[in-house]
Amino acid sequence: xxxxxxxxxxxxxxxxxxxxxxxxxxxxxxxxxxxxxxxxxxxxxxxxxxxxxxxxxxxxxxxxxxxxxxxxxxxxxxxxxxxxxxxxxxxxxxxxxxxxxxxxxxxxxxxxxxxxxxxxxxxxxxxxxxxxxxxxxxxxxxxxxxxxxxxxxxxxxxxxxxxxxxxxxxxxxxxxxxxxxxxxxxxxxxxxxxxxxxxxxxxxxxxxxxxxxxxxxxxx
Amino acid sequence: xxxxxxxxxxxxxxxxxxxxxxxxxxxxxxxxxxxxxxxxxxxxxxxxxxxxxxxxxxxxxxxxxxxxxxxxxxxxxxxxxxxxxxxxxxxxxxxxxxxxxxxxxxxxxxxxxxxxxxxxxxxxxxxxxxxxxxxxxxxxxxxxxxxxxxxxxxxxxxxxxxxxxxxxxxxxxxxxxxxxxxxxxxxxxxxxxxxxxxxxxxxxxxxxxxxxxxxxxxxx
DNA sequence: GTCTATATAATGATAGAC
DNA sequence: GTCTATCATTATATAGAC
Numbered sequence: 108x109x110x111x112x113x114x115x116x117x118x119x120x121x122x123x124x125x126x127x128x129x130x131x132x133x134x135x136x137x138x139x140x141x142x143x144x145x146x147x148x149x150x151x152x153x154x155x156x157x158x159x160x161x162x163x164x165x166x167x168x169x170x171x172x173x174x175x176x177x178x179x180x181x182x183x184x185x186x187x188x189x190x191x192x193x194x195x196x197x198x199x200x201x202x203x204x205x206x207x208x209x210x211x212x213x214x215x216x217x218x219x220x221x222x223x224x225x226x227x228x229x230x231x232x233x234x235x236x237x238x239x240x241x242x243x244x245x246x247x248x249x250x251x252x253x254x255x256x257x258x259x260x261x262x263x264x265x266x267x268x269x270x271x272x273x274x275x276x277x278x279x280x281x282x283x284x285x286x287x288x289x290x291x292x293x294x295x296x297x298x299x300x301x302x303x304x305x306x307x308x309x310x311x312x313x314x315x316x317x318x319x320x321x322x323x324x325x326x327x
Numbered sequence: 328x329x330x331x332x333x334x335x336x337x338x339x340x341x342x343x344x345x346x347x348x349x350x351x352x353x354x355x356x357x358x359x360x361x362x363x364x365x366x367x368x369x370x371x372x373x374x375x376x377x378x379x380x381x382x383x384x385x386x387x388x389x390x391x392x393x394x395x396x397x398x399x400x401x402x403x404x405x406x407x408x409x410x411x412x413x414x415x416x417x418x419x420x421x422x423x424x425x426x427x428x429x430x431x432x433x434x435x436x437x438x439x440x441x442x443x444x445x446x447x448x449x450x451x452x453x454x455x456x457x458x459x460x461x462x463x464x465x466x467x468x469x470x471x472x473x474x475x476x477x478x479x480x481x482x483x484x485x486x487x488x489x490x491x492x493x494x495x496x497x498x499x500x501x502x503x504x505x506x507x508x509x510x511x512x513x514x515x516x517x518x519x520x521x522x523x524x525x526x527x528x529x530x531x532x533x534x535x536x537x538x539x540x541x542x543x544x545x546x547x
Numbered sequence: 548g549t550c551t552a553t554a555t556a557a558t559g560a561t562a563g564a565c
Numbered sequence: 566g567t568c569t570a571t572c573a574t575t576a577t578a579t580a581g582a583c
Contacts, residue, residue, distance in 0.1 A: 119548080137357035141577065151550055156578060158548095215435050225491050244524055253513040256495050257485070264484020265477070271445050275476050293473040295523070302518035304464055339566080361559065371568055376560060378566095 120158045123148045125205070127169050132208030135216060136166055170220050173206055173213070177224060181231070183207070188214060189228045190262035191269050191281050191290075214263060225263070229255045340378045340388075343368045345425070347389050352428030355436060356386055390440050393426055393433070397444060401451070403427070408434060409448045410482035411489050411501050411510075434483060445483070449475045 117125070126148035131139045141162050145152045159165040177184050183203055186196035188211040197204050213220035233255035239245035248254040265272065269281040278286030337345070346368035351359045361382050365372045379385040397404050403423055406416035408431040417424050433440035453475035459465035468474040485492065489501040498506025 135357070137355070140575085142575090152577085153551080153579080154549065160578095162577065222491060225488065226495065229495060245522060246520060246524060248513075249516055250509065250513055253496060253509055254517065256492055257510070257513050257517060260484045260488045260492055261481040262484065263488055264480045264482065266484075267487065268445065268480045268483055271442065272476055272480055275446065275449060276473060289470065289473055290477070293468075293470055293477050296469055297474065297477060298522035299525075300466065301521055302465060303515070304466060305519075360557080362557085372559085373561080373569080374567065380560095382559065 119148075119150060119154065123150060123155055123158060123165070124168055124172060127165055128173065128209045129205040131169065132205050132210075132212055135212050137216075141165075169209070170213075170218065173209060173220055174223050176206060177210070177227065183210075184224070184227055184231065187211075187224055187228070188263075188266045189224065189259055191266045194266075194282060211266070215267065225259060228259045228262075232259055339368075339370060339374060343370060343375055343378060343385070344388055344392060347385055348393065348429045349425040351389065352425050352430075352432050355432050357436075361385075389429070390433075390438070393429060393440055394443050396426060397430070397447065404444070404447055404451065407431075407444055407448070408483075408486045409444065409479055411486045414486075414502060431486070435487065445479060448479045448482075452479055 123144065127139070127144045130144050130147050141155050142152050144165070145155050148155075155162075155165060159168055177187065180203075182196050182200065183206065185193040186200075186203065186207055188194065188207065194207075197207055210220060210224060214224070229252070233251055236245060236248070236251055236255060236258075240247045272290065273279060273281040273283070273286050276286050276289050281287060281290060343364065347359070347364045350364050350367050361375050362372050364385070365375050368375075375382075375385060379388055397407065400423075402416050402420065403426065405413040406420075406423065406427055408414065408427060414427075417427055430440060430444060434444070449472070453471055456465060456468070456471055456475060456478075460467045492510065493499060493501040493503070493506050496506050496509050501507060501510060
């Protein structure tokens, strides 16, 4: 029987998996229940465990599927929430939105998806830095890999706290034009002119006024 | 009766609250159960709801308590996980470790503690930037508040992904000397020399080699 | 493969003895 | 205030009819 009369021609395991990705992207695995996922997929609870063995089996299947899709689709990787600037890719590919939300939720909670994604993004960023250096838009670094790791972590912070950043900057969404203008201007300001006036690895810093207030980028 | 013979002279509500902060710092509120928290506090389950009404009441009490403590102790704010460089404060004040873990968990999941902490850290960072500018160790910015917001978000990303960063940099803990040396060197490298060679708000960027690979710090 | 019905365990919350 | 015992609900997982 080939799902005659159904309003969704995908195979049942795929429907359940996609429903799980969509629901977990909104609520996370901890709050998600097998019943809710089954309801979203339009199947009874029993089928979930029939096809995936257990809730944890479903989670592994979702993680593997997302990791596979991220490996195939560079656009999905770029819109994975590791750099807020790149989230606009989703607007042209709305079918990727549930998976992007699932990835963002995975980044919050950690696990294999977060690890795999972070590493992929580091590799891509390192390559991008080299291309930018070749093109002359960016300088080169002593430790390009470590620099890519740092930049991905920074981008992840900006992405995870995007709503908070937007609110403090006077907007509701970081990608709203007025809010993003201020955000982008600040980013450019930070990276076009040196932040620190001295390199503490070459000469000692002048003593700050208040030793109890270490500068955020100070070294121990 | 004043807890005669008990091995903990604190009042019972405080014991339950501290046990909740400790347990939730490790597992998060979703996975934490009233029974586990009560067991850690050495009291039966009934007492939890007697003193706090419900699990959600206990959560509100913990959040309020942490926010209050963060307002009183600047060191706790600085070691709240929003800048990995500052976590060393915990080593001198190990009694703050459970609350620091609770704060880190709150940052992952959002909520009132995360919002309050982020805003406090922005204010402190903005003041610190001004002090550093006065001392001559840092330049000044067109939009100091937005710059503080951006730097706190970046620091939060570095903190939340600290274990991942450490692993990719060849270590196990970001604060291990060898690992932190590489991390610190990269941070200094990033902030002592300009990253971008052109300011796109003043002149157009040269076309990159691959238009599908936007540079991480590009503007829309 | 799909469904209904159920088994088993754990949860938040409460009642009542002391 | 503190404890034991229990309620009602909900979760995951499974058994068995079709």
